[in-house]
Amino acid sequence: MKVDYKFQKLEPAKNFKAINKAEMYVPGHRTCAGCGPALNYRLVAKAAGPDTIFIGPTGCMYVANASYLCTPYAVSLIHAQITNGGAVASGIEAAFKVLAQKGKYTGVFPNIIVMAGDGGTVDIGLQAMSAMLYRNHKVLFICYDNESYANTGIQVSPTSPYGANTTFTPPGKEIPEANVLFPKYVPELVIGGHPALKYVATTTIAHPLDLTNKVRKALSFEGPTFLHMLAPCPKGWKFDEKLSREMAKLAVETGMWSLFEWENGVYKYTNVPKTYKPISEYMKNQGRFSHLKAEHIAKMQAFVDERIAKVKANIAIPIATPR
Amino acid sequence: MAKQKLPEFSTFNIPKDREVPFGAITPAPVNTQDLFITSNWRVVRPVIDQEKCTRCLTCYMACPDACWGYNEKADKLEWIAGFCKGCQICIHDCPVQCISAEPELNYPDGVVRLEKPF
Amino acid sequence: MAQEKMLTGCSAAATGAKLAEVEVICSYPIRPYTAIMMELAKMVANGELKAEFVHGEGEHAQVSIVLGASAAGARAYTGSSGVGVTYAMEVYSPMSGGRYPVQMAIADRALDPPGDFGSEHTDAMSTRGQGWLLGWARTPQEVLDNTLIGYRIGEDQKVMLPQMTCQDGYFLSHIADKVNVPELAQAREFLPPFKSPHPLSVACPVSHSPQIRPDQGAPMDAQRAAVYTDVPKIIEKATAEYNKIMGRNYDPFLEKYKMDDAEIAFFIQGAHANTCMKEIDKMRKQGVKVGMIRPRWIIPWPTQYLAEACAGLKALGVIETSTCYGGSMRGGNLAPEVRASLYDLDDRPVVTSFMGGLGGETIWPEEFHSMAKVLTQAAKDKRASQYTYWVGFEGK
Numbered sequence: 001m002k003v004d005y006k007f008q009k010l011e012p013a014k015n016f017k018a019i020n021k022a023e024m025y026v027p028g029h030r031t032c033a034g035c036g037p038a039l040n041y042r043l044v045a046k047a048a049g050p051d052t053i054f055i056g057p058t059g060c061m062y063v064a065n066a067s068y069l070c071t072p073y074a075v076s077l078i079h080a081q082i083t084n085g086g087a088v089a090s091g092i093e094a095a096f097k098v099l100a101q102k103g104k105y106t107g108v109f110p111n112i113i114v115m116a117g118d119g120g121t122v123d124i125g126l127q128a129m130s131a132m133l134y135r136n137h138k139v140l141f142i143c144y145d146n147e148s149y150a151n152t153g154i155q156v157s158p159t160s161p162y163g164a165n166t167t168f169t170p171p172g173k174e175i176p177e178a179n180v181l182f183p184k185y186v187p188e189l190v191i192g193g194h195p196a197l198k199y200v201a202t203t204t205i206a207h208p209l210d211l212t213n214k215v216r217k218a219l220s221f222e223g224p225t226f227l228h229m230l231a232p233c234p235k236g237w238k239f240d241e242k243l244s245r246e247m248a249k250l251a252v253e254t255g256m257w258s259l260f261e262w263e264n265g266v267y268k269y270t271n272v273p274k275t276y277k278p279i280s281e282y283m284k285n286q287g288r289f290s291h292l293k294a295e296h297i298a299k300m301q302a303f304v305d306e307r308i309a310k311v312k313a314n315i316a317i318p319i320a321t322p323r
Numbered sequence: 324m325a326k327q328k329l330p331e332f333s334t335f336n337i338p339k340d341r342e343v344p345f346g347a348i349t350p351a352p353v354n355t356q357d358l359f360i361t362s363n364w365r366v367v368r369p370v371i372d373q374e375k376c377t378r379c380l381t382c383y384m385a386c387p388d389a390c391w392g393y394n395e396k397a398d399k400l401e402w403i404a405g406f407c408k409g410c411q412i413c414i415h416d417c418p419v420q421c422i423s424a425e426p427e428l429n430y431p432d433g434v435v436r437l438e439k440p441f
Numbered sequence: 442m443a444q445e446k447m448l449t450g451c452s453a454a455a456t457g458a459k460l461a462e463v464e465v466i467c468s469y470p471i472r473p474y475t476a477i478m479m480e481l482a483k484m485v486a487n488g489e490l491k492a493e494f495v496h497g498e499g500e501h502a503q504v505s506i507v508l509g510a511s512a513a514g515a516r517a518y519t520g521s522s523g524v525g526v527t528y529a530m531e532v533y534s535p536m537s538g539g540r541y542p543v544q545m546a547i548a549d550r551a552l553d554p555p556g557d558f559g560s561e562h563t564d565a566m567s568t569r570g571q572g573w574l575l576g577w578a579r580t581p582q583e584v585l586d587n588t589l590i591g592y593r594i595g596e597d598q599k600v601m602l603p604q605m606t607c608q609d610g611y612f613l614s615h616i617a618d619k620v621n622v623p624e625l626a627q628a629r630e631f632l633p634p635f636k637s638p639h640p641l642s643v644a645c646p647v648s649h650s651p652q653i654r655p656d657q658g659a660p661m662d663a664q665r666a667a668v669y670t671d672v673p674k675i676i677e678k679a680t681a682e683y684n685k686i687m688g689r690n691y692d693p694f695l696e697k698y699k700m701d702d703a704e705i706a707f708f709i710q711g712a713h714a715n716t717c718m719k720e721i722d723k724m725r726k727q728g729v730k731v732g733m734i735r736p737r738w739i740i741p742w743p744t745q746y747l748a749e750a751c752a753g754l755k756a757l758g759v760i761e762t763s764t765c766y767g768g769s770m771r772g773g774n775l776a777p778e779v780r781a782s783l784y785d786l787d788d789r790p791v792v793t794s795f796m797g798g799l800g801g802e803t804i805w806p807e808e809f810h811s812m813a814k815v816l817t818q819a820a821k822d823k824r825a826s827q828y829t830y831w832v833g834f835e836g837k
Contacts, residue, residue: 016380016393023389027406028356031387033364034410038387051643055509066651069343070358074351076641078512079650081531084505087497091465091509091517092641094493098464098515102491104634105514110643128505131498208384242411245385327752329745329785335667343661346540346601347653348639351646 005100005109008051010216019046019212029072031064034241036231037144039205041115044142047215050075052111053092057085057125059117060151061144083124085114086132086141093137111219112139118159119149122184133224136196140218141226143186146233154236158184162303163296164288171291178291182303190226191262198223200262204230204248210259230257238287254282255308267314279304355405361388363434365409367424371400375421382413382422443627448620450613451476453581454546457588459490460628463518465510467495467503471525472558473610474548478520500525504532511541512649514640516592519543522610523550526564536603537572538665539650542595544588547607548614551800559801560610562711562763566774572665574604575740577711582620584608586689593632593679599671601638609712611801623687631686672741694743695750696735699725703732705816708779709760710736713798720809731813747782754790755820758812762798772796772829793825797832808832
């Protein structure tokens with residue numbers, strides 16, 4: 001028997017004026033001044049609208065937001081463990097599905113969105129995230145990536161860049177480059193192995209219209225979707241808090257981050273620089289890289305060049321003309 | 324055999340000012356979360372030159388604390404004093420540099436002058 | 442019409458869940474509880490039960506998934522055994538503190554190391570104190586009944602707590618016995634639909650579990666403890682109603698067997714109580730004044746009921762079907778609780794304990810006789826010579 005779940009249809013926005021609606025992530029939260037993830041949350045919540053339920057695994061975007069016994073979410077939120085964002089979201093989705101099937105819930109099907117940090121996505125949260133994508137739940141999993149375990153005081157995570165100074169990877173005589181490991185590549189990790197996954201996209205806080213429309217597009221699919229968002233962290237990356245959006249822009253301009261969508265096996269890139277700025281342009285403004293020597297920066301450039309090569313290879317594949 | 328008197332389990336009287344809601348479930352805020360005022364964090368405030376402003380809405384989309392509101396009727400960007408942390412992202416990112424950073428102490432309503440903390 | 446069927450404990454649990462019309466089921470395979478999920482999967486697949494059957498990626502995920510489902514207002518059901526139960530440990534406190542009344546069916550199993558499929562109560566016992574209601578059944582009938590009773594108590598607006606309904610792995614989970622299966626109408630008469638007080642919704646947005654300060658932590662703990670003030674009365678009421686509607690005869694807290702004139706008694710939970718009762722009958726024929734007390738709930742611990750039941754008893758032998766290494770009695774988990782319950786009696790029995798039914802072993806009938814001999818001697822001596830007897834492994 002076909003059930004009308006009353007899934008929402010969110011229209012893409014043409015400009016900022018079109019999304020000048022009430023805030024769903026309101027002023028009054030304990031995030032740092034200039035917090036990238038906070039801006040990220042605000043833009044996501046705005047894009048998703050009032051019929052939304054957020055799942056907040058432990059991390060800055062739970063702890064700093066939800067202090068103390070008060071939160072800035074004008075929509076429903078549930079705290080999840082850092083381990084189980086994908087799982088709690090799956091349970092909520094299953095509940096709404098069965099309650100609709102039984103006629104016990106007749107309202108609009110809520111947007112169910114996990115807002116997990118990088119650790120809660122690809123480290124301790126990896127299992128739950130992957131299983132949720134596998135099980136074809138209608139949930140949007142968003143990774144706000146500040147490239148560390150920030151809430152606990154900046155420790156290395158699987159998305160921390162090579163050479164990043166964190167409190168678990170401090171530079172020293174024995175380990176001059178601080179972090180010796182290269183990060184997991186999050187979009188490919190999810191794209192690679194989940195047949196039910198409908199849509200993956202990357203964005204940053206410096207591209208708010210892009211972010212808004214990718215959120216709305218993701219929410220329009222009747223299955224699992226994944227968004228990877230760069231959210232620079234002034235405390236963790238050690239830059240002046242007014243530069244949060246500029247760091248995101250520089251990430252794109254140097255190839256450290258690329259903006260793309262993946263749907264049905266096809267990659268669509270935007271904001272691809274004609275010439276990429278050298279990675280040193282990005283790193284010189286961030287205190288977490290200030291200990292690096294030329295040889296380390298060269299290693300980083302080589303890593304970024306590989307990423308850029310992959311982008312170019314993906315772009316070179318012609319997009320099939322729809323028949 | 325007479326039934327013996329055993330100890331009681333504790334009874335609970337949690338003082339009103341220390342109550343935690345059922346299951347730690349709180350209502351969602353509507354427009355602002357007034358239980359967490361952050362205006363006393365800032366040392367500078369953004370001041371906009373409405374003449375230079377092109378209404379591009381970059382500041383509006385750049386504030387993590389939603390402290391710029393776009394008043395559609397008046398076609399003006401309006402600053403929300405109650406929560407601005409003074410991070411200066413809006414000042415830095417304005418494409419026409421029409422927002423400047425002014426020290427809080429210059430203002431009679433500057434929050435740092437308040438006698439009581441929030 | 443209520444039907445009589447031959448059901449294993451696992452089938453009884455699945456049947457109970459079906460009668461409870463559970464809405465979100467989360468599975469993950471681990472012996473010996475898996476059969477519960479296999480039966481529920483069939484019921485969902487052929488339309489007998491309208492539920493979302495979610496394949497959890499592990500036991501931690503199972504408990505997390507049903508937490509989300511319950512928070513959204515659905516009646517949720519899951520289960521596990523052995524190390525699966527301990528793997529999910531992180532989520533037990535969030536569940537009970539968040540007041541989500543899910544039910545977890547445990548067919549117990551010894552913990553690793555190494556792999557041991559046999560029954561032992563240590564798995565679920567080691568989670569007590571996390572805030573869940575917890576109790577063991579003695580028969581497949583009781584497994585089915587506890588499923589319904591558990592939801593009724595847990596979902597009471599004054600309670601709102603998750604429940605672990607446990608049964609002995611293999612001895613109960615895989616051996617069939619007669620079960621009177623109620624009609625759906627009877628189940629509905631007993632168990633009203635789940636009404637979550639503040640579900641995650643779009644109409645009435647709420648935040649579940651915001652961060653708190655340490656000074657808010659203590660009142661949170663006190664609030665969680667205070668729930669247990671109301672729980673025993675609600676257990677009594679629910680059990681009485683269940684007995685009435687279904688024609689059962691459960692004591693809400695303690696099953697007492699031949700306790701009226703008993704001088705010595707066994708305190709034992711779960712399926713091994715069946716052997717115990719048979720051997721008590723034999724010993725009675727030999728003139729031994731022996732009885733049995735079997736707890737149906739160990740959280741909430743029936744402190745005062747137990748003290749009342751033991752008044753006048755000379756010696757009580759706690760049969761420990763779980764381990765607590767290095768604990769006060771160097772034995773199991775129940776005896777220290779029993780001693781605490783009896784401490785305030787002016788005239789209290791000698792309490793000692795016996796380790797039995799561990800690792801999947803049965804408790805042999807003759808062992809009850811030798812344990813009774815120990816208790817008889819302890820009653821004579823008016824003291825225990827040992828805290829714990831490791832039956833079958835005693836030194837010298």
